[in-house]
Amino acid sequence: MSEITLPGVEDAIALGLTADEYALVSDKLGRAPNQVELAMFSLMWSEHCAYKHSKKILRTLPTEGAAVVMGPGENAGAVSVDPDGDSDLICVFKVESHNHPSAVEPFQGAATGVGGILRDIFALGARPIAILDSLRFGEPTSERSRYLLDRAVAGIGHYGNSMGVPTIGGEVYFEGPYETNCLVNAMAMGLVTQETMIKSAAVGVGNPIILFGASTGRDGIGGASVLASAELGDDDADKRPTVQVGDPFEEAKLVECCLELLAEGLLVSLQDLGAAGLTSSASEMASKGEVGIDIDVAKVPLREGDMEPFEIMVSESQERMLCVCTPENVDAVVAITDKWEVHGTVIGTVTDTRAMRIFRGNDLVGEMPVEALVDDCPLYDLQPEKPSAPLYAAPEATLDGGASATDTLLALLASPNIASRLPLFEQYDCIVQSRTMRRPGECDAAVLALPDGSGLAASIDCNGRRVAADPYTGAIEAALECAANLACAGAKPLGTTNNLNFGNPEKPEIAWQLTEAVRGLGDACRALEAPIVGGNVSLYNQGADGPIYPTPVVGMVGALPDVDAAGVLGFGEEGDQVALVGWEAAPPLAASELAKLRGEALPDGLPEVDLDAVIAVQAAVREGVRDGSLASAHDIAEGGFAVAVAEACLAGDIGVTLKLDAPDDAFAALFGEGPGGFVVSGDAEAIEALAAKGVPVRILGEVGGDVLTIAAGDELVTVPLEQLAAGHAALAKLFP
Amino acid sequence: MRFGVVQFPGSCDERDALAACETVDGAEAVILWHRDADLKDVDAIVVPGGFSFGDYLRVGAIAQFSPVMAAVIAFANNGGPVVGICNGFQVLCETGLLPGALLPNERRRFICRQVDVEVCSTETPFTRACTAGDVLSIPSKHQTGRYYAPEALLEQMEADGQVVFRYANDSNPNGSLNDIAGVCNTARNVVGLMPHPEHAVDARTGSDDALALFASLAQGLTHV
Known part of the structure; x- marks a missing residue:
């Protein structure tokens, strides 16, 4: 030596x-x-x-699980695209984080994050076919957050576009706790056969x-x-x-x-x-x-x-x-x-x-x-201990609590977490390789065509604010959200990847968030039959101003037998009926986007989720999409029912007239958030067939015109599409 | 009918271009490797999109010196039909086969969106199956696609009908002069355009409006 x-x-x-x-x-x-x-x-x-x-x-x-070809341990997980059939095609996929590099140098940090996850895919012999990314920044009112966002998006585009791999989906949230420590998670998918893997x-x-x-x-x-x-x-x-x-x-x-x-x-x-x-x-x-x-x-x-x-x-x-x-x-x-x-x-x-x-x-x-x-x-x-006092300060109020329902809807549509992602997605090539059947904004999940006429759908999601309110239930909701997005495309989950972004695990309250979130994720993925085949852990995501929201990002890949039947989120035909599916009663406003705009502190806990009931609703919607009976299907997420309806109007470029029967709390009915709700449209027969599957279905009105009108008890929301679109385009100004 | 699709290191859309060429009845399409000056007896050549040589130095600047490009230039000078798409258009401008240049987009960002493209001239091997005034829905995706030519040249090109494609319905995504999306040379056998017709050959993935462009190449051949 x-x-x-x-x-x-x-x-x-x-x-x-x-x-x-x-x-x-x-x-x-x-x-x-x-x-x-x-x-x-x-x-x-x-x-x-x-x-x-x-x-x-x-x-x-x-x-x-039935579809799993290779679980965690290799460079990426692998699932059969057709576990019940005889296709030898395998989809490999994984999500990884590049958080700290991106916080220090966002362009190269994000670019090499994409480069790294793509190498994991072709290290298995698979051709990379898609990228999705999951981003978290502080509020865009902060100059640093705008800088990080702009450069991280440019970095992702630079790498993915130059590689000839389409960026087909993703998500971005803006929340104060990510101000110091942004998150840049990138997921990649690849295709390979058993013989060449x-x-x-x-x-x-x-x-x-x-x-x-x-x-x-x-x-x-x-x-x-x-x-x-x-x-x-x-x-x-x-x-x-x-x-x-x-x-x-x-x-x-x-x-x-x-x-x-x-x-x-x-x-x-x-x-x-x-x-x-x-x-x-x-x-x-x-x-x-x-x-x-x-x-x-x-x-x-x-x-x-x-x-x-x-x-x-x-x-x-x-x-x-x-x-x-x-x-x-x-x-x-x-x-x-x-x-x-x-x-x-x-x-x-x-x-x-x-x-x-x-x-x-x-x-x-x-x-x-x-x-x-x-x-x-x-x-x-870990030495987990539930914190005795709230870890996160209440956000600054940006909307008056007395705002009308119409003004509230417009404020939500323009809020950074809900406004159209098009100004980001336009900076990514989403079509190279000629498989992209649903581009970003057309369907809740991205959809890719396979050579045999079947399809793959993919989604990535996690609402950190809800995980912060309740790490166990919030993590369940993140997995359910991905599965709901797949259902709207007509796809059933094959497998899951996750990126656990948390603060310093040596601190008991962070250890508790981590433990609870992993428990929730496990319970949800078991119930969904969407096993976790790979993933990544990113800890120590905190700076002088405290820890990030606990953010167990979930990526899910699903299959649909006939890719031509893939769903869309936008309303289609004038006269189609619109129904709210899945919810007997409106979920509460606590931990919702509206609660954030109103400056409300996070609640201690979220309502318990009935996993079996939500999964049954997802199955019913998926069948309705697959058999072509539903004209549109859209999962209700941030901003609640009214925002989901507005998004379906904007995507379809057509209005609606709806009536919610005398709700106890009109604002909760319009803007409350929780898992398991969908806005669907179709002819009367299609909606009837959905109700016959034994899931809650309420017909609320029909598609048509160029105004969104929702009557909810004493509240009346009525906005011309043009005004909806202007509000929804709020992020464009971040990318001059 | 045999198409050749050039592949440089860093090409991205070459497999999409092969598939688009093969939408033509009875056509086959082969890769022309950048280091190989053999054009494999092809009847028409597509220089596809991507980031040849990483766009280093300047877009298309390095690719023009590839052995295959010397052969492509000879093929073009001999009247053979050549189409450059996106990065391929940039390469053809660098070689001098096409007039003008592509500059960074007005907003200096990469932009990927469906655009409306008007066919302004049917007197090229790539548009002869179209009707002048046809508006095609074709995706466009690039960061360096702002068409530029000096004023005198531009006037000459307009007068000679060398503008083959123009962005229509306010869909110019990059600030190109005169909304120019694609041009041809004076002999009209070399065409370049920034939008991606190879991504508009299947209605399921967005549009099949560009099928006519690839069909044009085959139709032209019957006159050879």
Whole structure:
């Protein structure tokens, strides 16, 4: 081993390990770690890589089901697109966060977030077919929030558009608790067949390991530990060098190269380089294959010649892949990487040592058991405790409590959480690859056509304010919201991915939010038969002004047998009947968007959800869409019934005249929020057929004209479409 | 009928273009790899959209030097029909096969939306199956699509009927001069346009208005 001054416990702490963890590393090695080893352990044992505060509760989530081809553990989860049929097509998908990088440098942070999740998809041999994103910022009245929004949207578009992968959906919320710590979560989907899907386990002692793609530089060093696993603070500008810089052109070549390598049958395994760079990708390959790996850092193509071995091992330079092939295929592999100008280089070998051995030329500069690196990080029990006082201040009131129902509807439509997302979505290519059957704004879920005439639908959602009011029920609502969106498209869930965005889990109140939300998510996904096949955890999302709202972002993929029957949200024909489906009584205003506009504090808890009843309603709506009887279907979400009706009018460019029978509380009936409600339209026969399925259906009036009119007891909402549209376009001014 | 679709590193819409070409009865479509000067005996060439060479230096600036482009230029100079879509239009302008240039959008943002495109000239191999004045619904998606030409050139082009497509019904998304969406060369065999006709060949995904454009290429061939 080469002579270098050994780092000590204070160096370990600076890299994010605790003193006890440092002692444990020394114990596992039988000696103190050197610089290379400490750098590698600090990353592999970081929250980001080791899930040390979340792994135990993640194990409670449902991960198995009829459609599941591959659950959590690989680069992404995989489901059969047709679990009951004979299609061999598999959809792989996953959501990941790039929150702290985006808070520090939003354009590159968001861009490389997209780049990273796309690599997870094609690392499995799948062609990436879609991106959805989930964004959270502070109120747009804040200059910083507007800057983060503008640059993050530009970054997502830059990467996804340049890659030729459509961005087909997503969501964005603006809430005070995200002011310091914005959230940028990106979900990607890919298509692959059983025969071409590949995994990351390194196998075959003596097989070479080839690194290809971009060269390795000093960017992103310590990103996983320093940036992703600690709270944000005043010195964040100093952390900009830990943010990676993306090059979608390099990745566009990498996708085609990987797919060609797999089509030629040249690879034994494939892995992308993400957080913690070579360190995590190589050690995970070794761990899964139950082998050892030798790497010679002197063979790694560098951007800067004087990089130290530890820097090479932890660099998070983007757009790099590792593969294993048999020795006789090296030349063929390198030739294809040359064709795509992502030049492959043999940098190591699979061994039987069960150790990661790092060489620089002939010098051994680090040696660690794979198991110690990958599996031996201590897991911590959370110490959850329900907070005794509210964690979040009441928002500033922006709407007078005495506003009329009409003014209230207009205020809601123009509120940043409800206003049309078109000004964002227009900045993304949603049509490349020619599969997009429903573009953003046409249906509650995005819909993609498959070659056999069936379709995939996808949705991503989470209302953090409601999770903050009640982490258990709020998480259930997030999963139900995704499933409701799929139902409106005519799709049934195949599987789920999630990104748990929370504050500092070492604090009991955050531990409680996390525990409760995971419990809710598990219960909902079990009931929906939508197992969780992959996901990500992002903790320590808090700054000096406190924690973010707990935000367990849920992404769901579903299937519909006939893609031509995919639903739309907009009203269609004059004279169609409009019905409210699913709700016997209006849900309350507490924790609603209207409550926020009125400046009301969050309630302590949300009404209990009857999962079976909501799922039955979703099934009925889904059937009505699939059999073509419903002309439109739209899930009731933020802003309640009246906003859902307004959205259906705007999407269909046609008015309605409705009457809600003498409700006890007209404002709750118009604007209350809760799961399980839908606004549908269709001919009388279609609505009758829906009621015959045994779910609550109330016919309220019909489609027609160019004015939205809803009579609710003593309240009358009446607004011309033109005025609705003007209010709904409120976000356009954020993107001059 | 055999179409060739050029592929550069960073091309995005080449598979969509292949599929669009194959909507023509009896047509086949093949990829023309950027490093390969062999045009594989194709009858017409599509230079597709995307971000060739990452749009580095300037959109289309690097792609023009690819070996395949030398062959495409020779093919065009010999009268062969060539269509450039979006990035392909930018590449053809860089090569000088088409007049003018594409500048960053007025709002300097990427914009993806369905636009109305009026066919202004049917005297090109890409529009001969249309009727002048037809308005086609075609998606447009780009950040650098603002058509520009010096005033004198622009006047000359207008006089000579070299404006093949114009944004209609106030749908100019990028600030192009004279609402120009697409142009042709003086010999009229090379056409470039910013909107994406290869994404308007299936009503289920938005529109099939551009089927006539691809059919035009085949119709033209019967005269060869």
